[in-house]
Amino acid sequence: MVRSSALTVASLVALAACGDPLIVLGDAPGRxxxxxxxxxxxxxxxxxxxxRTRLTEPxxxxxxxxxxxxxxxxxxxxxxxxxxxxxxxxxxxxRSNGRLTLVFxxxxxxxxCPQAVxxxxxxxxxxxxxxxxxxxRVYRLDAGASLPAAIAxxxxxxxxxxxxxxxxxxxxxxxxxxxxxxxxxYFAEQGGHRIRVIEPDGRLRTVAGxxxxxxAGDGGPAAAAQLNSPAGIAVGGDVLYIADRLxxxxxAVSLTTGLITTLAGQGAAGFGGDGGPATEARFDRPESVxxxxxxxxxxxxxxxxxxxxAxxxxxxxVQSSAGTGSxxxxxxxxxxxxxxxxxxxxxAAGLGFLFIAxxxxxxxxxxxxxx
Numbered sequence: 001m002v003r004s005s006a007l008t009v010a011s012l013v014a015l016a017a018c019g020d021p022l023i024v025l026g027d028a029p030g031r032x033x034x035x036x037x038x039x040x041x042x043x044x045x046x047x048x049x050x051x052r053t054r055l056t057e058p059x060x061x062x063x064x065x066x067x068x069x070x071x072x073x074x075x076x077x078x079x080x081x082x083x084x085x086x087x088x089x090x091x092x093x094x095r096s097n098g099r100l101t102l103v104f105x106x107x108x109x110x111x112x113c114p115q116a117v118x119x120x121x122x123x124x125x126x127x128x129x130x131x132x133x134x135x136x137r138v139y140r141l142d143a144g145a146s147l148p149a150a151i152a153x154x155x156x157x158x159x160x161x162x163x164x165x166x167x168x169x170x171x172x173x174x175x176x177x178x179x180x181x182x183x184x185x186y187f188a189e190q191g192g193h194r195i196r197v198i199e200p201d202g203r204l205r206t207v208a209g210x211x212x213x214x215x216a217g218d219g220g221p222a223a224a225a226q227l228n229s230p231a232g233i234a235v236g237g238d239v240l241y242i243a244d245r246l247x248x249x250x251x252a253v254s255l256t257t258g259l260i261t262t263l264a265g266q267g268a269a270g271f272g273g274d275g276g277p278a279t280e281a282r283f284d285r286p287e288s289v290x291x292x293x294x295x296x297x298x299x300x301x302x303x304x305x306x307x308x309x310a311x312x313x314x315x316x317x318v319q320s321s322a323g324t325g326s327x328x329x330x331x332x333x334x335x336x337x338x339x340x341x342x343x344x345x346x347x348a349a350g351l352g353f354l355f356i357a358x359x360x361x362x363x364x365x366x367x368x369x370x371x
Contacts, residue, residue: 232288
C-alpha cells in the first residue's frame, strides 16, 4: 500500500533550508550521508543529535513520509540481568532537523518488550509495527505511546493454525513486516518458513509457505509453495515481495490471484548479474526489501554481499545501488558505489530517498535516489 505524502516540493525546500540531514537540497543522486550513528563506532550513547548518537547494531529502518520522520531499530547491547542474558533493544526517531528521540529502550522496558527487533514499518496513523524473532512476537507502538503492545504471539515459538486470534497465537521467529490494504498486517515467520497476515478481524491466515523449508512452488498457489527462512517483506499494490533469505531469491506473490513467482535470484548464494535480468543474478542471504514510492523499483539489502541492489520492475534489470563488496570503513559523503557497507540489514524508501541500516558499521545512511 502506498501512502500519499503530505509534503510538497515547497515544504521539501523549507526543510532543506533548515539544514536537516534527512533532506538536503542539492545533494547529487547516489551521495551517501550518515543520518544516525557515528561511523564505524559502536556504543549506547543517546544524544539529541542523531549523528552524535552511538548505535550498536542498527537492523531496521522505516520512513514516515507524511511527517518526514525516520525510525531506526537498534538491536542494542547484550546485558546480563538476574542470571539471564538480554539485549537492550532500542527504537529511535530522527526528525527533519536531525534531532533524535529515544522512543523506547529495553533498559526501561518490561520483560514483555522487544528484545531483538528484526523489522519495522509505519502504519496508517503513525503507529510503528515491530517484529521480534527472539521474543516470538509482533508489536504495535501507537503514536504518542511510550511502550509497544504485542498484537501477535504469546512469547513462545509455535505454529498456530489459520483462524487463530493473532493475540493468542504462537508464532515462530517473526521477521519482515508490511502493511496492506484494509489494515491488514503481513509478517514473515522466519522460523516457520511462512508469510502470515493478521486480517481485520484479528485472525491469522497463511499467505505463502507450507511451513517446511524449500524452494518449490513457483507458478502455483503461494500457500502451497515452499520458502526458506523468509526475512524482509514489502507490499506494493497487489504484490507482496519476499526476501527469501536462504533460497537467495526475491519472490513475489500476487495478492489477487495468490500465485507466487521468483522475481530475482538463481537460488545459489553468490554475487553476479548486475546489468542483466534479475532472475539470472546471484544474491547472498537477502535480508530486506523496500519499494520506491512510485513502485517502479525494488531495493534489496543483499546482506552477505554487503551491497544494496535495485531491480527495475519495468525492465527486470538488476543493478548495485550502494556498497563496494568490501566491509572496510570508507567514510561518509562519498558516492554510493564507492561507499562500503557491512552486513546491511534494513532498507526503507520515501520522498526520493533510500535509508539503509548498515548493521556492521553501526550507522544509518541516507542516499538520494530520485528528487
